[in-house]
Amino acid sequence: MKMIGLIGGMSWESSAEYYRLINEGVRSRLGPTASARCVLWSFNFAEIEELQHAGDWSRLTERMVEAARRLEDAGVDMLLICTNTMHRMAADVEAAVSVPLLHIADPTAESLKAAGIKRVGLLGTAFTMEHDFYRGRLSEKHGLEVIVPGSEDRAEVHRIIYEELVAGKIVPASRVAYRAVISRLVEHGAEAVILGCTEIMLLVGAEDSSVPLFDTTSLHAAAATQMAMSS
Known part of the structure; x- marks a missing residue:
């Protein structure tokens, strides 16, 4: 099983749903004690929201690229950005790492x-x-x-x-x-x-x-x- 890297915390309410859904999916395929191999990078969404409404997409891109690289360093085999809005910088994130990004x-x-x-x-x-x-x-x-x-x-x-x-x-x-x-x-x-x-x-x-x-x-x-x- 590949290790999933999750860029979350935007917000943690939906990140929790990602964790639940992915683990339920693995369990349904592999049996009742099975769960996903994953690493979660969780932002403080208050900081992200402030930058979004200030229109500081350059700083947001820096933060997202940093998160992706840290997850790659942690050994993940693939990346998910657990939010639609932050796919605005998906191309920059994808270009910064060697593991594939699954676009939402x-x-x-x-x-x-x-x-x-x-x-x-x-x-x-x-x-x-x-x-x-x-x-x-x-x-x-x-x-x-x-x-x-x-x-x-x-x-x-x-x-x-x-x-x-x-x-x-x-x-x-x-x-x-x-x-x-x-x-x-x-x-x-x-x-x-x-x-x-x-x-x-x-x-x-x-x-x-x-x-x-x-x-x-x-x-x-x-x-x-x-x-x-x-x-």
């Missing part, structure tokens, strides 16, 4: 294509919804048409992530708000919706949408498990 958008896109989905809505932080590093990969590499919510909806989706979900707060009114945003994406032609922030799966599920939801956390973790167990 790729298993999500493959699942969408396998389901015959061509036009998909995207929820996530404002950075993920508004910048091109994520949408561009989905469209240019995988041929998907990506639509995002309107400006007011994007602001509310972002607020709920940073004020509630990363702090472990599950607010019923916010679930209602997300349902409404999803509904409006469907009205604009979304055949499915990507939960493109690793904490969103803590708030909404299949029952909250009239179209399929593709949870990046679960899909990324499942792909990591498969990769770790491949020869």
Whole structure:
């Protein structure tokens, strides 16, 4: 079994889900006492969040590259960035190490294509919804048409992530708000919706949408498990 390197703590709420899902995946394949070989580098998300909202992506890139190199030095065979937003610097991280980086958008896109989905809505932080590093990969590499919510909806989706979900707060009114945003994406032609922030799966599920939801956390973790167990 390959050793998985996890760059997490962004936030630890979703990193804990990665750890659970990867270990459950290994156990289901190898038996009840089996667990994953993994190393977790966990950031203080307060520091990361401050740099994100200050727009200091250069410093963030330095921090991510440092984490990746430390994990490589620890002997990992592959890397995961356990957050969608910080894939903004995925290319820099990949270039800084010799072990492969499993990009979060790729298993999500493959699942969408396998389901015959061509036009998909995207929820996530404002950075993920508004910048091109994520949408561009989905469209240019995988041929998907990506639509995002309107400006007011994007602001509310972002607020709920940073004020509630990363702090472990599950607010019923916010679930209602997300349902409404999803509904409006469907009205604009979304055949499915990507939960493109690793904490969103803590708030909404299949029952909250009239179209399929593709949870990046679960899909990324499942792909990591498969990769770790491949020869």
